[in-house]
Amino acid sequence: MHLFHKRGASTVIFLALLVAFTIVVTLLSEGMGVGIISTSFVKTLGKTLCLALVAISMDLVWGYAGILSLGHFALFGLGGYMIGMWLMYERTREIVVSSLADAPIPPTVQEVSDAIANQIFGVVGSTEFPLIWAFADSLLAQLMLVVLVPGVLAGVFGWLAFRSRVAGVYLSILTQAMTLALSLYLFQNDNGLRGNNGLSGLQNLPGLSDVSQAVVSVWFLWGAALALGLGYLLAVWVVFGKFGSVLRGIRDDEARVRFLGYPVETYKLVLFTGTACMAGIAGALYYPQAGIVNPAEMAPIASIYLAVWVAIGGRGRLYGAVIGAAFVSLVSSWFTGGQAPDVSLGFYTIKWVDWWLVVLGLSFVLVTLFAPKGIGGLFDLLERRTAPDRHGADLGPDQGALREKEASE
Amino acid sequence: MSTLLEVSGVSVSFDGFRAINNLSFHIGPAEMRAIIGPNGAGKTTFMDIVTGKTKPDKGRVIWGARHLSLLGLSEARIAREGIGRKFQKPTVFEDQSVQENLLMALKNPRGPLSVLFYRPLAAHLARVAALAEEIGLADHLHRKSGALSHGQKQWLEIGMLLAQEPKLLLVDEPAAGMTPAEREHTTNILVEAAKTRAVVVVEHDMEFVRRLGCKVTVLHEGSVLAEGSLDHVTANKEVIDVYLGR
Ligand SMILES: Nc1ncnc2c1ncn2[C@@H]1O[C@H](COP(=O)(O)OP(=O)(O)OP(=O)(O)O)[C@@H](O)[C@H]1O
Ligand SMILES: [Mg+2]
Numbered sequence: 018m019h020l021f022h023k024r025g026a027s028t029v030i031f032l033a034l035l036v037a038f039t040i041v042v043t044l045l046s047e048g049m050g051v052g053i054i055s056t057s058f059v060k061t062l063g064k065t066l067c068l069a070l071v072a073i074s075m076d077l078v079w080g081y082a083g084i085l086s087l088g089h090f091a092l093f094g095l096g097g098y099m100i101g102m103w104l105m106y107e108r109t110r111e112i113v114v115s116s117l118a119d120a121p122i123p124p125t126v127q128e129v130s131d132a133i134a135n136q137i138f139g140v141v142g143s144t145e146f147p148l149i150w151a152f153a154d155s156l157l158a159q160l161m162l163v164v165l166v167p168g169v170l171a172g173v174f175g176w177l178a179f180r181s182r183v184a185g186v187y188l189s190i191l192t193q194a195m196t197l198a199l200s201l202y203l204f205q206n207d208n209g210l211r212g213n214n215g216l217s218g219l220q221n222l223p224g225l226s227d228v229s230q231a232v233v234s235v236w237f238l239w240g241a242a243l244a245l246g247l248g249y250l251l252a253v254w255v256v257f258g259k260f261g262s263v264l265r266g267i268r269d270d271e272a273r274v275r276f277l278g279y280p281v282e283t284y285k286l287v288l289f290t291g292t293a294c295m296a297g298i299a300g301a302l303y304y305p306q307a308g309i310v311n312p313a314e315m316a317p318i319a320s321i322y323l324a325v326w327v328a329i330g331g332r333g334r335l336y337g338a339v340i341g342a343a344f345v346s347l348v349s350s351w352f353t354g355g356q357a358p359d360v361s362l363g364f365y366t367i368k369w370v371d372w373w374l375v376v377l378g379l380s381f382v383l384v385t386l387f388a389p390k391g392i393g394g395l396f397d398l399l400e401r402r403t404a405p406d407r408h409g410a411d412l413g414p415d416q417g418a419l420r421e422k423e424a425s426e
Numbered sequence: 427m428s429t430l431l432e433v434s435g436v437s438v439s440f441d442g443f444r445a446i447n448n449l450s451f452h453i454g455p456a457e458m459r460a461i462i463g464p465n466g467a468g469k470t471t472f473m474d475i476v477t478g479k480t481k482p483d484k485g486r487v488i489w490g491a492r493h494l495s496l497l498g499l500s501e502a503r504i505a506r507e508g509i510g511r512k513f514q515k516p517t518v519f520e521d522q523s524v525q526e527n528l529l530m531a532l533k534n535p536r537g538p539l540s541v542l543f544y545r546p547l548a549a550h551l552a553r554v555a556a557l558a559e560e561i562g563l564a565d566h567l568h569r570k571s572g573a574l575s576h577g578q579k580q581w582l583e584i585g586m587l588l589a590q591e592p593k594l595l596l597v598d599e600p601a602a603g604m605t606p607a608e609r610e611h612t613t614n615i616l617v618e619a620a621k622t623r624a625v626v627v628v629e630h631d632m633e634f635v636r637r638l639g640c641k642v643t644v645l646h647e648g649s650v651l652a653e654g655s656l657d658h659v660t661a662n663k664e665v666i667d668v669y670l671g672r
Pocket of ligand 1: 440445463465467468470472514
């Protein structure tokens with residue numbers, strides 16, 4: 018089937034570029050190469066790969082199945098929190114144990130635990146471990162929670178929403194409400210996750226304090242590249258073939274899919290939950306590179322940005338999501354990071370830190386209006402793959418065939 | 427003769443307006459039936475009720491040898507029970523190729539897991555090719571269905587119906603917007619299908635109905651006005667008054 022070759026080709030190209038990118042960055046890094054690329058920029062690139070992964074999950078739900086979720090970035094943040102709990106606990110335990118090692122009497126288990134709790138929760142005026150930290154001492158458990166917590170949350174939410182056939186704008190609003198509720202909850206100081214302080218020091222890997230950040234940053238780049246590659250392959254496998262057909266069918270006319278006998282609600286639930294797990298994994302790889310995860314990261318606006326990236330990159334094609342996330346997030350950090358030179362108009366100086374959001378919003382509007390296929394659509398021009406545009410034209414070869422306008426009546 | 431679908435005493439109102447009024451209808455396992463009636467008679471609403479899209483206020487809809495009640499089942503479940511439907515306005519997945527449309531409709535397990543691991547077997551592709559041949563789209567298998575003509579879309583939808591291998595086909599105005607030659611082809615497809623299953627066709631075009639050569643049910647204001655051969659119902663004075671005479 019010619020379709021397969023086309024998709025196969027874009028997958029091979031994507032993976033080859035990803036591998037090449039990873040090798041080049043490694044060779045130019047401070048940690049393992051000639052040191053042209055600073056460690057902080059390696060981290061930025063590694064984080065960008067994670068954003069590309071969450072963008073793929075967003076593209077699956079929105080671009081393929083038409084569910085405009087405005088909550089996937091919150092699920093991404095939850096993944097970060099889950100891995101952050103272990104990182105913070107374990108790292109603090111190390112420090113506490115080594116500082117208590119000099120004490121004349123060896124500390125009891127309780128004393129160690131209290132000291133860790135005091136270190137972690139002192140900022141929010143608490144000295145006890147909340148219940149949700151029950152598994153924080155186990156890396157394996159927290160890794161499972163990286164997938165389970167976003168998955169279960171999305172599963173329960175999706176089950177409630179899809180079962181009552183909430184769709185379209187209403188569903189988007191509900192996902193925003195979920196996101197808002199989640200971030201408001203996380204902002205509270207007594208929720209056991211350190212309120213607006215969030216979890217910090219995540220860049221320090223327990224047991225590896227003698228390894229420099231320059232090296233760790235390259236490790237994470239590899240991890241993120243591997244996750245993105247695997248995630249991309251999984252997504253290709255999911256959307257290629259009949260499952261993808263059904264998803265696109267749901268996007269374009271879900272009632273029709275139902276009359277073909279497909280349980281549409283179950284499909285949506287499976288997809289929503291699966292992509293939530295994917296978002297969680299992406300977040301778990303992102304936040305150790307960022308070093309800190311806090312509720313501001315999960316504010317409703319972040320999930321809206323995610324949708325903007327996918328729209329600008331081109332939804333409904335996986336590499337479009339990757340391009341959108343990478344391009345917009347890198348450009349955005351350039352503008353907001355103060356690196357972009359101010360533009361002086363004489364009477365007014367454009368400071369990009371302030372104006373970037375306006376530019377982003379404007380490009381979103383322009384893309385939506387004039388280039389609905391986004392940046393990814395440019396590849397169609399190369400391939401000359403054009404959608405049939407028959408507006409107003411004869412629909413068929415036969416003399417008596419209706420024109421399109423009549424046909425829709 | 428045994429009954430495949432039995433609708434009895436069904437009524438439904440939309441905001442107080444009775445679209446279907448104490449309607450009773452039944453059809454056997456390999457029977458062709460035409461439903462005619464003026465605009466707003468409730469023909470499409472009748473199909474909505476049978477396929478689970480609209481819940482009736484009262485009445486029974488009984489299906490098959492096991493006397494399963496269709497009321498309260500989801501649309502997808504009813505479709506899996508063997509009721510296929512063609513809509514008044516052609517609805518195919520325009521963004522997908524003719525082959526993809528047909529493969530999606532082809533009778534196979536519908537659950538997410540089996541669909542995820544599904545890869546088309548040679549037999550399935552052959553079946554799709556045969557169907558495409560039957561509906562005259564053999565040369566268009568890899569074209570996006572959005573690029574087809576109106577008549578071709580209608581056929582594709584009929585092909586998707588056949589691919590589902592339903593026991594009952596509900597076909598709403600299949601010939602709308604077709605040329606005479608296309609209409610004839612459509613008649614042939616439907617007559618062929620009715621040899622092995624029940625087919626209910628809603629159509630306004632009397633010539634088309636005549637060529638189907640089957641029993642006719644006339645609907646008016648949500649209930650059955652007359653039933654019998656085409657000549658029988660067209661001779662009926664009431665039918666002439668409310669439908670033909672206008
Ligand atoms: N969802 C709905 N809400 C309100 N009124 C409806 C709804 N569906 C159908 N109706 C009304 O019920 C009546 C029957 O409609 P229906 O579509 O079944 O007619 P029909 O026999 O298919 O007509 P046509 O030949 O024009 O297709 C019409 O008056 C229509 O306006
Ligand atoms: Mg109708």
